[in-house]
Amino acid sequence: MNRTVSKVLVANRGEIALRIIRACRDLGIATVAAVSEADRDSLPAREADRAICIGPARPSRSYLRVDTIVTAALGTGCDAVHPGYGFLAEQPELPETCETHGLVFIGPQADTIRRMGDKLHARKLVRDIGIPVIPGSELVRDYRAAQRAAGRVGYPVLLKAAAGGGGKGMKIVRRREDLKASFYEASAEALAAFGDGRVYIEHYIPDARHIEVQVLGDRFGKVVHLFERDCSVQRRYQKMIEEAPSPAVTEELRERMCRAAVLIAGKMNYLGAGTVEFIFDQQEQNFYFLEMNTRIQVEHPVTEMITGIDLVREQIRIAAGLPVGFQQNEVKRSGHAVECRINAELPDDDFMPSPGIITRWEPPEGDGIRVDSHCYAGYEVPPYYDSLLAKLIVTGEDRDAAIQHMHRALSRFVVSGVHTTIPFHRFVMERDDYRSGRFNTSWIEDTVLDHYNRRWREATGTEFV
């Protein structure tokens, strides 16, 4: 049951909008860029076959409006909508409304998004098929229930939002006496971020790595994996550097994780590209299901670079009713890929956002270098959205070569007009603990930031106020 995808409305902005527009162009599919007023002159607006202004800069009145996005698709003669990541990508109302109006949604079904969006539901589904989840509780209705649950699970614990993701509504609690205050904080944060203040408790794993498996599923029930990505370099639960393959897992462990991911996706008749995230306990050498992201991810290029498979292209093909274009045993990986997220932020000042006009933009070029970006000299970084300017992805024969290559590429990346995270990434690439692959998800905050700030103070002779 093929469905025509001949013209796609790109319901996103920035580098991912451009990535989708180019993937469509390669497939001979026309595109319409849905842009806010702040993005009227953006590169995606210019590269798409047509751009249409959907509302003011504020996302709640533009990129987050399901009714406007679907109206824009219908009015411009599109037959499909690609949500990218963020914004409406994991809002089941978008695929539902698309379906009502006869549009193809390039992503999983609304029901899958809803089931995986509820973290407790997802935990139950995964536990029921015999895949380990982090020991934890059901919903905790008040702080007393939270204390009882934490006592059972064992401190330190993590309070997490049931509707959550991305670190919002998440609190580490190390002692019983801190639980009450943290419970209220987490609940309030979750309510503000997701409109749902429900929280639950998980055991906190201190020496953890974030390892995720890329999967693809089609309408014929086929699910394949494209190996793992290691996204342990994080600050405040936000990924900074990703790589594939993970330096922390053995071949045997990799196989078990990938098999688990395929099992989970298969259980849901997963459609399109998705990512099963695991927490890997480095002490115990065990992995646990964390959550499933039902969209294309920011860090998808590292997988593309080691497998040679274009994930956005596969998303579109699957949405059009075609089968995954290859068998599991045809998915090979070669070499090593690292991605640094180049943000308009000032690392020396607690990564303060740095919007403004880019006066010089000279990304590195060459073999094994890929830059996914919507920026150019003269581009004004708007203050309304996330601060991602570019993803610098570099490959090498092995991890050492990739890191060296990344360091050189970062040194050649010239950006003026706004501050960027480039110097911080270079600092990380120079560190022995990064090079040796020995780090965990709290490594940046526990170790690296201190060293970085000290070096910055020494270099500038400045004391931070």
Add this chain to the structure above:
Amino acid sequence: MFHMRGVTLENIMDLMKMLKESGIDEMRLQTDTLKIHLSKSGPKDSASESIEPAEELLPVKAAMLGFFEGVPAGGHTLFPLIGRYVKEGDELCAIRVLDRLHVMKADFSGWIRRIVPSEGELVEYRQTLFLVEPAGDVPGGTT
């Protein structure tokens, strides 16, 4: 005798008489220094002719993306047509977003001179819908 660069009051009276007897609703005459606009419709509390310096048309822009509906479902023309005088707060048109109609109202009084989109056309956010010749002061500018 009222005289201004070759246009006399008698000339204007003649024009008004011609207009009244003709099948047309309005007419305009413009020289370098004078602009005459005669209309059968218009505000009841003022004369049907106006003599005023040349003024620019102001755009009324779409407050949201959606389908332009100058003639709402049912076919009756509730909304103004070209030449019609609208008061501040009068309904101008509707914009349909999926199944919901959002009525757009005039922010200022004036004469509709041009309707830019065609019926049912998709209009973008801030796209010009109408060009309006404002009557008097324009409170707060355009939409």
